[in-house]
Amino acid sequence: MFQKQTFFVLCLLSAAFTPVYVGVVFFGFIPKHRCFSPGVAELSQRCGWSLEEQLNYTVPEWGGHGAGFSSRCRRYEVDWNTTGISCTDPLGSLVGNRSAVPLGSCRDGWVYDTPGTSLVTEFNLVCEDSWKLDLFQSSVNAGFFIGSINIGYIADRFGRKFCLLNTILANVVCGILLVFVPTYLWIVILRFLQGLVSKGCWTAGYILVTEVVGPKYRRTVGILYQMAFSIGLLIFDAIAYAIPHWRWLQLTVTLPSCFFLLYYWCLPESPRWLISQGKNDKAMKIVSYIAKKNRKKMPSHFEDIKFEEEDGGKQSPSLIDLVRTPQMRKNTFILMYNW
Numbered sequence: 001m002f003q004k005q006t007f008f009v010l011c012l013l014s015a016a017f018t019p020v021y022v023g024v025v026f027f028g029f030i031p032k033h034r035c036f037s038p039g040v041a042e043l044s045q046r047c048g049w050s051l052e053e054q055l056n057y058t059v060p061e062w063g064g065h066g067a068g069f070s071s072r073c074r075r076y077e078v079d080w081n082t083t084g085i086s087c088t089d090p091l092g093s094l095v096g097n098r099s100a101v102p103l104g105s106c107r108d109g110w111v112y113d114t115p116g117t118s119l120v121t122e123f124n125l126v127c128e129d130s131w132k133l134d135l136f137q138s139s140v141n142a143g144f145f146i147g148s149i150n151i152g153y154i155a156d157r158f159g160r161k162f163c164l165l166n167t168i169l170a171n172v173v174c175g176i177l178l179v180f181v182p183t184y185l186w187i188v189i190l191r192f193l194q195g196l197v198s199k200g201c202w203t204a205g206y207i208l209v210t211e212v213v214g215p216k217y218r219r220t221v222g223i224l225y226q227m228a229f230s231i232g233l234l235i236f237d238a239i240a241y242a243i244p245h246w247r248w249l250q251l252t253v254t255l256p257s258c259f260f261l262l263y264y265w266c267l268p269e270s271p272r273w274l275i276s277q278g279k280n281d282k283a284m285k286i287v288s289y290i291a292k293k294n295r296k297k298m299p300s301h302f303e304d305i306k307f308e309e310e311d312g313g314k315q316s317p318s319l320i321d322l323v324r325t326p327q328m329r330k331n332t333f334i335l336m337y338n339w
Contacts, residue, residue, distance in 0.1 A: 002293040003213050006267060007221055010209045013168075013202070013260055014225050015232030019253040020171070020198040022233065024137045026240040026249060031114035033072055033126055034059050035106035039080030047087035057090050060103055073127035074103040116244025123184045132184065139188045143195020151200025153319075159277075160208040161269045167201035168260045175254030179247050202229075211270040212290075 037058060044054040058080070060070040078094045078101060086093035095101050105128075112121045119125060125133045155163035174194040181187055209225055210218045236253065243249045268290075274283035291298050322332045 001295070002290045003217075006212050007209055007224070009263065009266055010205045011225060011228035013164075013205045014228040015235065016253075016257055016260070017198060017202045018229060018232035018236045019250075020140065020194055021229075022236070023250075023253075024133070024140075026236075027119055027246045028125070028133045028136060029114070029116075029118040029246075030120050030126065030133070031112045031118070033110045033112045035073070035075035036109045036111050037075050037080055038108060043080050043085060043090070049087070070103065073106060075106060077102040077104040114244070116246075118246045119184075119187070122246070125184075136188055136191060139192040140195035140198075143192045143197075144199040147196040147198070147200040148203065149319075151197065152203060155200070155204045155207060156273075159269050160204050160211070160273055161263075161267060164201060164204040164208065164267070165261065165264055167197040167204065168257065168263070170197040171201060172254060172257050172261075175250065175257065179251045179254070208267070208270055211272045212268075 034055070040054065040058045044058075049057065058076065060074050060076060076091065078091070080090075082094065084093070091101055110124060110126060114121065119136060120133060123129075123132070125136075151163060151167060171194055174190045174197070178187060178190050178194070181190060206222065206225055209221050213221055239252060240249055243252055268286045269282070271283040271286045271290075274280070274286070288298060321328065323329045
């Protein structure tokens with residue numbers, strides 16, 4: 001019973017991790033776009049053009065082979081406010097030969113065909129600045145890389161629960177700040193910090209859920225914990241469909257994570273970690289509590305196991321542990337190859 005409750009609450013954490021991992025799909029949504037050209041809207045209204053006619057007359061290479069680079073990132077260098085422009089051949093009346101019309105960059109911004117907002121529409125991360133959207137996602141991936149190493153060490157050194165609660169708090173703070181910061185640079189910095197703590201948070205939850213069950217069930221709960229992440233993807237899709245504005249979406253998926261701070265009272269420290277640190281009395285109390293919740297009696301040989309572990313003393317984790325023994329070297333290299 002206790003293990004099932006622990007597994008359930010940690011699966012909620014796994015599902016809530018999805019906006020950090022794949023949020024760029026919605027936060028950085030790239031809608032159809034074209035250069036804004038002053039005077040085009042007024043001319044279109046005077047001539048009574050439909051939207052398709054306006055695009056064909058005023059956007060380079062529109063309708064030829066789909067929306068290419070020129071149609072998205074270049075505009076005709078003409079003055080659409082000139083009087084006497086023909087409604088049937090506007091470019092011809094301005095320059096004579098349509099193929100000779102010079103093209104220029106989108107100096108006055110872009111027009112986006114979307115009812116919502118994203119990082120792309122707010123900061124114009126298109127054309128020459130499209131690399132900034134890649135940097136947004138690269139920053140969180142860099143945070144994942146560093147956090148997976150360092151926060152994994154913190155979980156081994158200071159405990160699973162300590163690591164879990166602190167990374168949850170940091171993730172919530174960064175997620176809320178993302179809603180309000182006005183500049184692209186701060187968004188990238190906060191996204192990096194979110195990646196730094198989020199992957200470690202997810203991993204700490206994974207370790208904890210596998211350490212509170214017996215060896216027979218570890219593989220099963222490990223797989224189901226990751227399946228919860230997949231369910232979180234579906235839920236995140238539905239929320240993003242309902243909320244097309246990226247800042248409101250960020251706030252909506254961040255606020256529920258505040259409830260994970262209640263894990264301070266809901267989750268115990270891992271008894272396995274406590275024993276590895278020589279804290280057998282605390283481990284004994286937690287195991288007794290788990291047995292009571294499960295309405296089970298403590299094994300008669302438990303005291304012997306405890307003192308046997310006590311002889312081993314406190315263990316100091318190290319990265320060398322990954323390659324210290326032949327079996328661990330084999331497991332490490334297989335997992336590195338798979339990833």
